[in-house]
Amino acid sequence: MQGVIRAIKKWWPDFNGIVGFFLLNVGLVWAKSYWAYQTEFSLGAKGLLQQFLLVLNPLPTAIILIGIGLYFRGKLGYWIMWAMNALQSTWLFANILYYREFSDFLSLNIMGSGESAGGNLSKALGGIIKPVDFLVYLDVVIILGLLLFHVIKIDRQWVQKRLAVLLSLVGVCLMAIDYGLAIQDRSGLLTRTFDNNYIVKYLGLNEYAAYNIYKTQQTSELKKKAKSNDLKKIENFVQENQTTNNPLYFGKAKGKNVIVIHLESFQQFMIDYKVNGQEVTPNLNKFYHDQQSLSFDNFYNQVGQGKTADAEMMLETGLYGTASGSAMVNYGTTNTYQAVPGILDQQGYTTASFHGDTGTFWNRDNTYKSWGYDYFFSKPFFPAAKKEDNNIGYGMKDKLFFKESAPYLDQLPQPFYAKMITVTNHYPYDLDSKNISIEKTKTGDKTVDGYVQTARYMDQAFGEFINYLKKAGLYDNSLLVLYGDHYGISENHPKAIAKLLGKKSVNAYDLANWQKVPFIVHADGLQGGINHTYGGEIDVMPTILHLLGISTKQNIQFGQDLLAKDNKQIVAFRNSSFVSKDYVHYGGNYYVTSTGTKFDPKEDLRAKSIIDADQKYVDQSLSYSDEVQTGDLLRFHNLPGFKKIQRSDYSYSRKDSLAKLKADQKGNEKTVKMQHKGQLTQYDTDAPELGGAPQTIPEAVSASD
Incomplete structure (x- = not known):
């Protein structure tokens, strides 16, 4: 032991020595990790213990990984330690960027979905980078230079094996201490939590990566082991939480077409919102307040890491997105589903989805087959998509997308179920000048201020589409469904959010309602x-x-009819926090829903009883839904009147789809085209790409909102 101490004393002040070089790299990895914890991630550390764990948790894996170099002699040992620093820096850098916009950490499934996402995720992240982010690589570059120019000289002596082993054991012991303290403060940390922020806060970013890899592999094994009996407890839970049909609304739209319009990244606060006295979304506002529109003002997005894909999963299947990554990517190709398109298809509906980007995005081209869509009209079906100026970010501009979708709608046999996925109102909210018709907001946040301009554009596209539906005779013969898929402005922009809401600051209660x-x-x-x-x-x-x-x-679905009078009115978020008609649990805090008053449930036994019951319902809903997804349990479920979907029955190639569309129209008088004596409906748009007049920003009515 004395020899070990002498060795540490000998090498400590000298970074040329391999132990000194080891300590230098460990210290630097720790420093930048702790900096990111405090400045880039919203981990919600409270109290001395949690703050201490933030200080402690970057050290164990830094010591263990960088310490690998101590087992090697000369240059190899130094280069291994430098590489481990660079590796951890890259992981930190990637998570800083991802977290900035998505309020979550990268998972194995998200990284593996890059191909299915068509490269668009990387485009979005490219717009998030700030120069300061590259500071995490500053030490890596400097050390590289010092090594290459021999400023740091290589010590070719072997490190005593017992010293290398001792330092590795120190890392392991620190990890054990960290975990022990963590589970004292948060029992069931790795067994009951749905929030990745907790894992990083208590255990560290590298430990989160290891845990995520383990959980992903564990999930793949669950499907192999799943049995039909696993479904019984879930069936009981679903039956226990059935609602009673509301006779005022049940069957009110029977036999009508269903047209679902996906409002990309559109939040509730935008309804009736004004900039300089100008309504941002006048068409949506009018539709929202129409006497024949049922508009829900306490409706929340519930997405997790899958974002848009999670929203689609919930709407079509009644199942939540999974805790790690997109369920459409991970399970869409292989799982059995009893989804809305398949259910309606077997009730005589024609089913189609429209999206102005590549069909592989979020694995839609495979998932839609599992859901039973007859048609999937993606980028190859739209001639305008071939021209670069007609696309922005995640696909075709909305006005062009709606215009080129209309001829296909005209040819679908009625009744039909059609989902239209808009994309223009997507981060980074950049729009070419000829399509801008309203000023930016002035929050001072570049990520936020363009949001109203793309939202206005989407609203204009929506207005044109509504005019088409009326002209085609579809407006009065259809159930129109509009939904925002997820937030457009993440809660990582609290100052800007406060300005948009006209507040000095925002708290967890405000951020919970920001999810509407x-x-x-x-x-x-x-x-x-x-x-x-x-x-x-x-x-x-x-x-x-x-x-x-x-x-x-x-x-087997985990939602409740919003029109049922006995609806529980509990909204589960993917991280197991929730909003109910009584209480809000968000960001580790509790509030009275009606007033926003913060309180401690331990001091109110009645409130605690209600909250505990709500939390149990939330946790069971999420975990049971995950079991259905990860175990592919619907393969064991017999839904009366529903035939299992055969993916081999569907093809979304342009050639096959157009041939099918032609065949489906033969002798069919139920298409708009045939009802209009073989003529397609004229679609009117002012899109400047097609010769319409460029948009202009109207004069401000007032100096402020």
Whole structure:
């Protein structure tokens, strides 16, 4: 032991020595990790213990990984330590960028979905980078130079093996101490948590990576081991939480077409929002307040890492996105589903999805086959998509997308179920000048201020599409469903959010309500109005099917009809926090929903009882949904009247789809085209790309909102 101490004393002040070089790299990795914890991630560390763990948790893996170099002699040892510094720096850098916009950490599944995402994720991240981010590489570059120019001289002596082993054991012991302290403060940390922030806060970013890899591999094994009996407890849970059909609305839209419009990144606060006295979204506002529109003002996005893909998963299947990565990417190709397109297809509907980007994005081209879509009209179907100026970010500009989708809608046999996925209102909210018609907001946050301009553009595209539906005769014969898929401005922009809301600052209660997105259903003869029921995207499937007169009592789905009077009104977020009609649990804090008053449930036994029951419902819903997804349990479920979907029955190639569309129209008088004597509906747009007049920013009515 004395020899070990003498060795440390000998090498400590000299970074030429391999132990000194080891200590230098460990210290630098620790410093930049701790800097990121405090400045780049919103980990919510409270109290001395959690702050201490933030200080401690970067050290164990830094010591273990960089310490690998101590087992090698000469140059190899130095280069291994430098490489381990660079590796950890890259992981830190990638998570800083990802977290900045998505409020979460990278997972194995997210990184593995790069191909399915069509490269668009990398484009979005490219716009997030700040020069300061590269500071995490500053020491890596400097040390590289010092090594190459022999400023740091290589010590070719062997490190005593017992010293190398001792330092590795120090890393392991520190990791054990960290975990022990963590589970004292947060019991069930690795068994019950749904929030990656907790893993990083308590254990560290590198430990989170190891845990995520383990969970991903574990998940793949679950499917192999799953049995039909695993479904029984889930069936019981679903049956226990059934709602009663509302006779005022059940079957009210029976037999109508269903047109679902996906409002990309569109948040509820934008409804009736003004910039310099100008409505940002006048068309959506009018639709929202229409007497035949049911508009929900307490409707929340519930997405996790899958974002848009999670929203689609909930709407189409009644299942949550999984805790790690996109379920569409991970399970869409192989799992059995009983999804809305398949259910309606077997009830005589033609089903189609429209998206102005590549079909592989979020693995849609495979998942849609599992869901039972007859058609998937993606980028190859739209001639305008071939011209670069007609695209922005994640696909075709919305005005062009709607215009080129209309001829396909005209040819779909009715009744049809069609989903239209807009993309222009997507980060980074950049729009070419000829399409800008409203000024930016002035929060001072570049990420935020362009949001109203792309939202206005999407609203204009929506207005043109509504005019087409009326001209085609589809408006009064369809159930129109509008929803925002997820936040557009993440809660990592609190100062800008406060300015947009007209507040000095925002707290966790405000950020919970910031997760609200629009949900509007409209049909001729529907008794409309503003509905204050608390709900979320998981509730869309039963709500829509019940409006169509289709019961969901035998379905395995975790939502509740928003129009049912006995709806629980509990909104589960993917990280297991929640909003209910009574209380809000968000960011580790509790609030009274109606007032926003913060309180401690331990001091109010009645409130604690309600919160505990709500939390149990939330946790069971999320975990049971995950079991269905990861175990592919619907393969064991018999839904009366529903035939298992065969993916081999579907092809979305342009050639096959156009041939099918032609065959489906033969002798079919139920298409708009045939009802209009073989003529397609004229579609009017002012898109400047097609010769329309460039947009202009109207004069401000007032100096401020």
